Amino acid sequence: MELSGSIAAEPRPSTSLLMVGGINKRFGGVRALRDVNLEVRAGEVHALLGENGAGKSTLIKILSGVHAADSGTIEIAGKPATFDSPARSREAGIAVVYQDLSLVESLSVADNLLLGREPRTRFGFVRKRELMARAEAFLGELGIPLDTKAAVGSLPFAYRQMTEIAKALMGEVRLLILDEPTSSLTSDEVRILFDAIGKATRRGVGVIYVTHRLNEVFEISQRVTVLRDGANAGTFVTADTDMKRLVNAIIGTDRLAPAASRAAPAAARALDPSPVLSLSDVSNDRLSAVDLTVMKGEIHGLAGLIGSGRTEILETIFGLRPVERGAFEIEGRPWLPKSPADAIDQGVALVPEDRHVQGLVLDHSIERNITLPRIPRFSRWGFMQQRAAIRRAETAVARLSVKAQGASSLVRTLSGGNQQKVVFGKWNDPRPRVLLLDEPTVGVDVGAREEIYGVIRNAARDGSGVLVVSSDLVELIELCDRISVIVDGRVARTLVRGEIVDAEELHHLLQIYQASGQGVLQELPA
Known part of the structure; x- marks a missing residue:
């Protein structure tokens, strides 16, 4: 999918926004993360790749305050940070959009965007017109075509997903983490999403972009970090790498055995043709x-x-x-x-x-x-x-x-x-x-x-x-x-x-x- 106005082509500041150093995490006998390092710069889209089980979700949950790291350090804009709850992570300016959305389907798009932050009168009543106006202005700024009055539950999944992303961006966000954001989007909807991400990064927001679609990596990111088996498998400048190098890092060259050396269980038994x-x-x-x-x-x-x-x-x-x-x-x-x-x-x-x-x-x-x-x-x-x-x-x-x-x-x-x-x-x-x-x-x-x-x-x-x-x-x-x-x-x-x-x-x-x-x-x- 070729998108016009590629975000990856735009220059980005080099100020470090997030520094993750030597993060380790165990779940029982399974070591989910092993000395993982990650740097995300202000205004950068940083792709995070790896097979299922590579450690991406665990790292995201540590950054979002869902899990606590066993050891290692996290810095936000050069200052040490610890997140013992999702609320603390959010206070630090980190917003995560998971594949499982966290919207209130019975409420409107505008209500969801400003949930918990509604403009109110001195008597505590919501200023509905102001709420709608703020939501419409923000969506217009991002270029996201959502009806602010529509109930979220009535929208197709793609538009619910864009509502979730807009909700994350509407707060005081410094780092936005997107987990497979295009898995249910059409090519036109992906273009809208990428335009919105571009506008966010131009404001200095750093983005961690988790995906399995490597063509998107070359369209939207400036750098790429690959995790494999819970450890770093490489960090690349997107413009200086290609799909083959990323695939090798994701899978591991030690696992790319030639066909002749692989076990062939199919040949060892006769299959019933029915x-x-x-x-x-x-x-x-x-x-x-x-x-x-x-x-x-x-x-x-x-x-x-x-x-x-x-x-x-x-x-x-x-x-x-x-x-x-x-x-x-x-x-x-x-x-x-x-x-x-x-x-x-x-x-x-x-x-x-x-x-x-x-x-x-x-x-x-x-x-x-x-x-x-x-x-x-x-x-x-x-x-x-x-x-x-x-x-x-x-x-x-x-x-x-x-x-x-x-x-x-x-x-x-x-x-x-x-x-x-x-x-x-x-x-x-x-x-x-x-x-x-x-x-x-x-x-x-x-x-x-x-x-x-x-x-x-x-x-x-x-x-x-x-x-x-x-x-x-x-x-x-x-x-x-x-x-x-x-x-x-x-x-x-x-x-x-x-x-x-x-x-x-x-x-x-x-x-x-x-x-x-x-x-x-x-x-x-x-």
Whole structure:
């Protein structure tokens, strides 16, 4: 996507606004950040890159006061700063716009922009006209075309997102942090956003711009910092680097093994040629005419940038999103996923990306979590068959090598890798026909990752069709028999093992597909 008036081309002051030095952070046994350094200058757009799990979100949450660093220093305009709460971070002039918006949908755009800062009379009543006038003047200054009177809940997601960004900029902001701000925007809306960022930086605001879309990095940023495995992998002047160098820094040259040296699980087993799951012309609010087939015993990867529709495909199959058009088949029989309970009845299982929120009840035992999707199976006349449930949980713990004192251990006490194994254990018996995996190794250490790979391969060897979403392209190449590239809610191309040389090449393909749009997909090299 080529934007006129590139922000990256404009000169910027060199005054240091933010200095992060030697930041470390652990969560249990996982070291999320290791001696991370970052400098952002006043009036600069500084891109922050890295795969999922690289440490970007943890660093942002430390800067926003959500988490406290274990060690290291933070300086704002040369003065030491500590943020023990989001309020303290905001007082220092730091505003964060996450992908999950924090707007009050029942209020108008103007009310949201000035929430908590409304102009009031001496009797405490809101000066509505003044509020509207201030909101309209500010949006006009930024060039953001929002109706100040419209209820936020009535707006498309892109306009809600722009409302959130405008709200962040309306305060006394020195540093603006944007987390994947264009994931749901059209090209015209991206242009509006970039113009607004340009006006903010000309006022001296520093911007940390988190994205997976490398074409945007070259359009908007002056410098780039890459994190990998919780540590710095390099800082670059945007004008002096190229996409290949950034991809190498993101993935790591030590992981770019040639195709001949990689393990090939697909060649080690004979795949059943019959499909276990088929989608034909499936569409809804996020998907557009998806055609996809998963074979019995196959590990099929979905690769794409954030916002591409990868997760939405899994959610639609699992009955979490309604289907507007299209057909499904399970082992050759027509089926329409109406709800998660319906999907489970058909032998479809989901391991979600956020295991803490969607996959587990942390304050319950391993046994309760593992039996949760199968409660009717362990109930008789309304009473739980406790012994049978415990036996099933103990079998899963042993089979998956969950490191715990026993099935009665609280899930909260386990490491990230063992928690993820418990999520897999929920679907261990009976074997699912289709196993849906969303970022299955995020937040787990290297040893646990290899164990989870073994669980995935065992599921495929036992006959399950596995559909896996992962931002780790090396992981997809290592695991998958086929990889489908997802762009704008549709399957752009499906590649068979051996058609991709390495993760660097696959990353380049994703960036090209995303930047080029749907009109030229067929012209791109396989």
